Each structure stands twice: as structure tokens, then as C-alpha cells.
Amino acid sequence: MLIRAIGSRWQNFRKVATASSVDNEEIQHFEKFICEWWNEFGPMKPLHSMNKLRIPFIRDGLINAGALNHDDINNPKILKNVSILDVGCGGGILSEPLARLGSNVTGIDASTNLVHLAQVHAKRNSLEINYLATSIEEHSSKNVEKYDAVVASEVLEHVVEKEKFLEACAKCLKPMGSIFITSISKTLLANFAVIFLAENTFQQLPKGTHQFEKFIEPSELQKMLEDQNCRTKLVHGIVYNVFTNNWHWCRDTSVNFAIQAVKLKSK
Numbered sequence: 001m002l003i004r005a006i007g008s009r010w011q012n013f014r015k016v017a018t019a020s021s022v023d024n025e026e027i028q029h030f031e032k033f034i035c036e037w038w039n040e041f042g043p044m045k046p047l048h049s050m051n052k053l054r055i056p057f058i059r060d061g062l063i064n065a066g067a068l069n070h071d072d073i074n075n076p077k078i079l080k081n082v083s084i085l086d087v088g089c090g091g092g093i094l095s096e097p098l099a100r101l102g103s104n105v106t107g108i109d110a111s112t113n114l115v116h117l118a119q120v121h122a123k124r125n126s127l128e129i130n131y132l133a134t135s136i137e138e139h140s141s142k143n144v145e146k147y148d149a150v151v152a153s154e155v156l157e158h159v160v161e162k163e164k165f166l167e168a169c170a171k172c173l174k175p176m177g178s179i180f181i182t183s184i185s186k187t188l189l190a191n192f193a194v195i196f197l198a199e200n201t202f203q204q205l206p207k208g209t210h211q212f213e214k215f216i217e218p219s220e221l222q223k224m225l226e227d228q229n230c231r232t233k234l235v236h237g238i239v240y241n242v243f244t245n246n247w248h249w250c251r252d253t254s255v256n257f258a259i260q261a262v263k264l265k266s267k
């Protein structure tokens, strides 16, 4: 009885002490690959190849959500009037092409070392990106309704306290702004495809990158977004070919998926 009471107190204490979405073991895991982050054929190669799919997804999602001026549609810097927060930006694989499309990108990550890498890499490529080593909870406390779009790509499956994470993401978003998320579904098929095949068998991803318990089904994510006043606009399934390192859209969302949701105006 006493042990159970102490155990429950300890759990509550831990919840308060770690009142953040950051799992430090995850951050340490990603920092191991810092030297190879920008190697297109290295351990982060699926993130590099995923850009072919997720950049048009974000760009077209913003066009369809009416976030762009009509005059900008044919401009190579099509996103020039759009402010984007890239949450869990890592070394900047997604932030950089978004900045090349003209958008005003802020990238945040819980890893100071990865943010430093991102800063150095952007500078070398003459890109102006505002990178910050911080948590989304901290950032959202000072940047309420600041961004036209918030992106969290391949991050949610590494986060604890997903509701808190999404609440903070939504807080940073302007009303009628879009949140774009890509993640992994909590299904046995995803466990097999991502952990057994991609990680353990073909080693297309570093072993130990994913834990099944942290995956989330799109329907559960949609519900959490609704709770933050964000209405789902699009849900796509994504399939990764481990042999060709190519990503494709598909109907089936039971392994990888992408969601765009729009923050409604407050009632």
C-alpha cells in the first residue's frame, strides 16, 4: 500500500518535473548522427528523399488554404510572404528548402548541437533562417499566434506528452494558419515496416530510432488537433520504398501519413 502510494507520488512528480514534450533519450539518439546529418546517403537519407513529397505538400497546402497573395503564385519565391515554424528542425533538412521558396523560417529543436549544425549549414548556403535551441512549450509562451504555418515533420513519433506538444504548436499558429504533420501510424503493419524492415533488416534507418509505443494513429491525432481548434483539411498515406529510397503518396495511412489541419478562428 505504502509502496504503491510512493510510486504514484513519484509518477506525479516525474510528470511535473518533465512538463515538456522532450524525451532526452531521443535527443541524445539523434545527436549521434550529427556528423552525417547532411549526407544524402547516410543515416538521415529518408529525411532527405522525403523532401520531394513534403515540400510540395506544404507549398500546395498553403496555396489551397489561401495563405498566399495571388501575385506570388508564379514567383519562384512563392512563399515569400509566409512565416513558417519548423518544430524539431534537426540540422535543417526541411527548413532550408522552405527558406529557398522565400518563406521566413524559424526552426526550433531541443538539441542545441543540431541547432548549431543547422545554423552553420544555413550560413554556408547563404540562407537566412532563425534557428533556436528551445522546446515548443517555451517558444509558444512568447510567440502566440505568430506563424502562418507550423510544421512538425517526423517529430511527433519522438515526443512524449503529445497533447502538450500539439497545444503549443497550435498556440504559435495564427487563426486560419495551417499545421502540417508527418508521422507514423500506431499499427502492427507500421511496426513491421518501419522497425522490423527499415531499421532492423535493411538498416535504412539507424536501429533504435523508433519505438512502437510512441506511434500515433491519424484518427487519434485528428482528435487531438480538434481539441486545439484545428480542423483537418487533408490526410494522406505515404509509402517508403526501402530499396529505391523513394516516397510516394497512397490512400492507406496505416504506416506513414501526412496531415494538414487549419486553426479555426476562436468563437
Ligand SMILES: C[S@@+](CC[C@H](N)C(=O)[O-])C[C@H]1O[C@@H](n2cnc3c(N)ncnc32)[C@H](O)[C@@H]1O
Pocket: 021, 022, 023, 026, 027, 030, 047, 087, 088, 089, 090, 091, 092, 093, 094, 108, 109, 110, 111, 114, 134, 135, 136, 152, 153, 154, 155, 158, 159, 160
Ligand atoms: C527525425 S528528426 C526530424 C528532423 C526534421 N524535422 C526533418 O524532417 O528533417 C527528429 C528531430 O526532432 C527533434 N525532437 C525530438 N523531440 C523533440 C521535441 N519534443 N521538441 C523539439 N524537438 C524534438 C530531434 O532532436 C530531432 O532533431
